[in-house]
Amino acid sequence: MTDATHDPALRSWVESANGHPEFPIQNLPLGIFTPPGGGPARAGVAIGDFVLDISAAPVDEDMREAAAGGSLNAIFALGAEPRKALRARLSLLLTAGSPQRAELEPHLQAMADCALHLPARIGDYTDFYVGIHHATNIGKVFRPDNPLLPNYKHVPIGYHGRASSVRVSGTPVRRPKGQLKAPDADAPRFAPCERLDYELEMGVWIGPGTVLGDTVPVGEAEAHVAGYGLLNDWSARDIQAWEYQPLGPFLAKNFGSTVSPWVVTPEALEPFRIPQPPRPPGDPAPLPYLLDPQDQARGAFDVGLEVLILTAAMREKGMAPHRIALSNTRHMYWTVAQMVAHHASNGCDLNPGDLLGSGTISAPDPGGFGSLLESSRGGKEPVSLPSGESRRFLEDGDEIILRAHASRAGFASIGFGDCRAAVLPAN
Amino acid sequence: MTDATHDPALRSWVESANGHPEFPIQNLPLGIFTPPGGGPARAGVAIGDFVLDISAAPVDEDMREAAAGGSLNAIFALGAEPRKALRARLSLLLTAGSPQRAELEPHLQAMADCALHLPARIGDYTDFYVGIHHATNIGKVFRPDNPLLPNYKHVPIGYHGRASSVRVSGTPVRRPKGQLKAPDADAPRFAPCERLDYELEMGVWIGPGTVLGDTVPVGEAEAHVAGYGLLNDWSARDIQAWEYQPLGPFLAKNFGSTVSPWVVTPEALEPFRIPQPPRPPGDPAPLPYLLDPQDQARGAFDVGLEVLILTAAMREKGMAPHRIALSNTRHMYWTVAQMVAHHASNGCDLNPGDLLGSGTISAPDPGGFGSLLESSRGGKEPVSLPSGESRRFLEDGDEIILRAHASRAGFASIGFGDCRAAVLPAN
Numbered sequence: 001m002t003d004a005t006h007d008p009a010l011r012s013w014v015e016s017a018n019g020h021p022e023f024p025i026q027n028l029p030l031g032i033f034t035p036p037g038g039g040p041a042r043a044g045v046a047i048g049d050f051v052l053d054i055s056a057a058p059v060d061e062d063m064r065e066a067a068a069g070g071s072l073n074a075i076f077a078l079g080a081e082p083r084k085a086l087r088a089r090l091s092l093l094l095t096a097g098s099p100q101r102a103e104l105e106p107h108l109q110a111m112a113d114c115a116l117h118l119p120a121r122i123g124d125y126t127d128f129y130v131g132i133h134h135a136t137n138i139g140k141v142f143r144p145d146n147p148l149l150p151n152y153k154h155v156p157i158g159y160h161g162r163a164s165s166v167r168v169s170g171t172p173v174r175r176p177k178g179q180l181k182a183p184d185a186d187a188p189r190f191a192p193c194e195r196l197d198y199e200l201e202m203g204v205w206i207g208p209g210t211v212l213g214d215t216v217p218v219g220e221a222e223a224h225v226a227g228y229g230l231l232n233d234w235s236a237r238d239i240q241a242w243e244y245q246p247l248g249p250f251l252a253k254n255f256g257s258t259v260s261p262w263v264v265t266p267e268a269l270e271p272f273r274i275p276q277p278p279r280p281p282g283d284p285a286p287l288p289y290l291l292d293p294q295d296q297a298r299g300a301f302d303v304g305l306e307v308l309i310l311t312a313a314m315r316e317k318g319m320a321p322h323r324i325a326l327s328n329t330r331h332m333y334w335t336v337a338q339m340v341a342h343h344a345s346n347g348c349d350l351n352p353g354d355l356l357g358s359g360t361i362s363a364p365d366p367g368g369f370g371s372l373l374e375s376s377r378g379g380k381e382p383v384s385l386p387s388g389e390s391r392r393f394l395e396d397g398d399e400i401i402l403r404a405h406a407s408r409a410g411f412a413s414i415g416f417g418d419c420r421a422a423v424l425p426a427n
Numbered sequence: 428m429t430d431a432t433h434d435p436a437l438r439s440w441v442e443s444a445n446g447h448p449e450f451p452i453q454n455l456p457l458g459i460f461t462p463p464g465g466g467p468a469r470a471g472v473a474i475g476d477f478v479l480d481i482s483a484a485p486v487d488e489d490m491r492e493a494a495a496g497g498s499l500n501a502i503f504a505l506g507a508e509p510r511k512a513l514r515a516r517l518s519l520l521l522t523a524g525s526p527q528r529a530e531l532e533p534h535l536q537a538m539a540d541c542a543l544h545l546p547a548r549i550g551d552y553t554d555f556y557v558g559i560h561h562a563t564n565i566g567k568v569f570r571p572d573n574p575l576l577p578n579y580k581h582v583p584i585g586y587h588g589r590a591s592s593v594r595v596s597g598t599p600v601r602r603p604k605g606q607l608k609a610p611d612a613d614a615p616r617f618a619p620c621e622r623l624d625y626e627l628e629m630g631v632w633i634g635p636g637t638v639l640g641d642t643v644p645v646g647e648a649e650a651h652v653a654g655y656g657l658l659n660d661w662s663a664r665d666i667q668a669w670e671y672q673p674l675g676p677f678l679a680k681n682f683g684s685t686v687s688p689w690v691v692t693p694e695a696l697e698p699f700r701i702p703q704p705p706r707p708p709g710d711p712a713p714l715p716y717l718l719d720p721q722d723q724a725r726g727a728f729d730v731g732l733e734v735l736i737l738t739a740a741m742r743e744k745g746m747a748p749h750r751i752a753l754s755n756t757r758h759m760y761w762t763v764a765q766m767v768a769h770h771a772s773n774g775c776d777l778n779p780g781d782l783l784g785s786g787t788i789s790a791p792d793p794g795g796f797g798s799l800l801e802s803s804r805g806g807k808e809p810v811s812l813p814s815g816e817s818r819r820f821l822e823d824g825d826e827i828i829l830r831a832h833a834s835r836a837g838f839a840s841i842g843f844g845d846c847r848a849a850v851l852p853a854n
Contacts, residue, residue: 123590123591124589124590124591126677142673143673149672151606151608151615151670151672154606154608154615155606155615155669155670157670157673157674158677159586159674159675159676159677160587160588160589160677160681161587162551162587163551164551164778164781165639165775167639174639174640174774176774177772177773177774178772179578179714181578187581187711188578188581188582188714189714190714190715190716190772212591212592212594212601212682212683213601213854214854215854239773242578242582243578243584244673244674244675245576245578246569246671246675247554247556247584247585247586247671247676248586248671248673248674248675249586249674249675250553250584250586250587251772251775254587254773254775255639255774255775256639256774284614287616287617288617289617342678343678345604345605345617345678346604346605346666346681346682347603347604347682347683347854348589348592349591349592350591351591354591424640427640427642
């Protein structure tokens with residue numbers, strides 16, 4: 001349900017927020033930052049080009065206390081009602097003409113001068129695989145005769161990733177070494193990855209958790225979501241191809257994952273909910289534990305997703321990042337509620353600060369493929385860049401930037417903020 | 428190197444420790460406990476049938492402080508030298524005739540009256556697959572034509588498990604529900620697991636961690652190990668068979684894992700190190716990053732492993748648990764140092780309190796298979812129990828008990844303590 005906080009006519013006394021492509025007053029995403037003067041990391045809200053320190057704002061005292069910790073875990077744990085109340089309060093405080101402007105201004109910092117941190121202490125990180133076009137494309141590379149496995153349309157496939165190596169946007173990623181084996185080689189060798197790739201994913205931050213043994217009805221699953229962000233699930237395709245059988249990806253993925261610093265709340269995304277796209281004729285219906293009429297009616301998102309690249313040569317020439325993919329969250333075969341309900345369906349506990357990845361979200365057309373493995377068709381067809389360069393896979397110095405924007409007539413557009421990182425050479 | 432703390436003639440003034448099958452004064456494993464009177468959880472050392480509160484003992488002040496937290500993470504982070512000094516000190520304090528006996532006695536609690544907790548806050552849990560007989564046996568069930576995949580003898584195969592659902596011995600495990608699909612069924616159904624299984628594993632607790640991007644030479648890898656325990660990686664074989672392609676086990680494993688409460692230090696296991704068993708002729712040599720002469724010379728362990736079962740009917744009849752498998756850690760194809768070096772070989776960071784599982788350690792003979800899937804040959808040949816019952820897979824009320832003991836002429840035998848849990852019916 002949209003409310004006064006979504007009113008597109010709403011303007012902020014923080015002038016840069018008005019018409020801001022990411023952070024107008026209708027967005028109000030949460031993050032963890034250190035102000036330019038230093039001090040402990042704390043929770044803030046992005047407003048235009050600024051960050052407001054929530055721990056110093058005249059908001060509910062429980063919330064102010066939760067905001068003083070160095071992670072959003074405590075705010076996530078509070079759940080939907082306090083989070084909604086915070087949004088309503090911040091919207092009022094930041095609206096043009098607010099009588100609290102003078103009180104707030106000392107706690108407003110230029111975002112460019114702040115250090116932005118990982119939003120949460122991540123207990124567990126689970127990566128799903130709900131981008132069906134990606135699953136089909138990548139399946140063709142690893143299993144040409146059998147791209148989409150028989151379980152795909154029944155099971156929201158997921159696996160556990162590495163929590164410790166998730167880093168916030170801006171932290172470079174070092175090219176991993178690993179065992180590589182060409183299909184025609186007799187034996188593997190240990191060398192720097194030669195097929196380094198990005199993956200365009202939506203991140204889901206878990207809010208109130210569950211107790212081990214409990215399940216979550218799909219109709220109630222979104223109550224456990226605290227917000228959304230962007231996730232780059234860096235992947236070493238050559239390491240992956242050799243190691244992934246029979247237990248799944250391991251060193252091919254756990255050398256680093258990048259998340260955007262801002263957590264866009266479910267409330268901010270409210271205007272951009274759409275019906276879950278109908279399954280193609282012949283596809284099986286989800287099992288009852290994954291099926292809820294309300295979730296089918298508005299469980300998907302219409303959020304545009306972009307991948308941009310900035311190579312070292314482009315940077316040297318002063319060129320802008322070049323967009324290499326344009327996709328949309330509507331290409332998820334399973335909804336977030338289905339991911340959460342499935343995850344808890346065996347009694348596995350979820351905890352505040354857990355991170356779920358959607359899996360790579362590719363559009364059906366080549367212009368919307370969410371990884372180079374897909375765009376270059378397994379490395380066979382290099383992707384051309386305006387700098388005259390081309391890429392089969394990533395090279396050292398390449399920076400990948402993920403972006404997300406949501407727009408709808410009658411509402412202010414909002415963005416997720418950049419999820420970016422550059423590739424460092426192998427050690 | 429063994430030292431005075433390993434002297435088999437050493438006796439403790441804690442009488443029950445002398446000749447104790449698990450916790451003689453030569454063992455001194457660490458754990459987290461709450462004394463019978465309540466109060467905060469703290470670190471203790473097992474000595475016979477008792478626990479000594481380390482946070483109240485006359486040990487190094489840094490160590491006493493580290494011991495006052497509710498987990499062993501701080502002690503793990505201190506590393507080998509402080510841990511060795513603690514062992515030497517505790518050995519002296521607990522030796523018969525120690526002048527500190529009167530000072531220590533108030534801080535000694537009957538283990539049976541204490542609550543024993545998870546030893547550490549687990550950041551990430553990684554499960555390996557180094558039991559080659561298990562990998563071969565289970566490969567036969569899932570891939571009859573291709574049991575041991577081509578990467579097995581090159582790569583210490585591992586994958587990320589769920590950290591949040593690891594529980595200490597004694598916590599029951601609830602039978603999960605999940606998607607089950609018989610090979611000849613048209614579609615899956617959602618129902619309680621019908622092929623619930625245990626897995627006999629050694630757990631490895633990580634001590635000092637690493638920095639993201641750094642690697643660990645295999646010759647230095649054991650410096651990152653804080654200790655060892657037992658791990659039951661409960662597995663829902665029917666859920667696993669349907670979900671595991673292409674990204675590995677997920678809901679089949681993450682509904683619960685059980686660890687033993689006591690962390691047996693590398694020092695206590697020193698007398699039980701043996702050469703890594705030679706690879707069968709024709710097997711490839713490990714790649715250089717996994718090969719260290721010292722590790723090959725003494726990187727394995729000679730620790731006997733047992734699985735026992737106590738069914739509800741056996742419990743009712745007053746019967747003792749029945750041993751259904753007898754194995755040994757020497758059946759690991761890769762050493763712990765190789766597991767650690769491989770894990771960090773791509774720069775993935777390790778942190779104090781991380782848990783590594785060895786994977787199921789089966790002996791080559793059927794009497795030493797570490798899971799029911801193997802013992803019952805995929806459920807085809809039920810295992811007979813002395814109660815007149817039989818088991819293809821686990822039934823509600825079954826309790827599984829893992830045990831480990833190390834013995835060698837000229838040294839006192841030590842044990843790991845029970846890793847046990849009973850199966851609760853599905854919700």
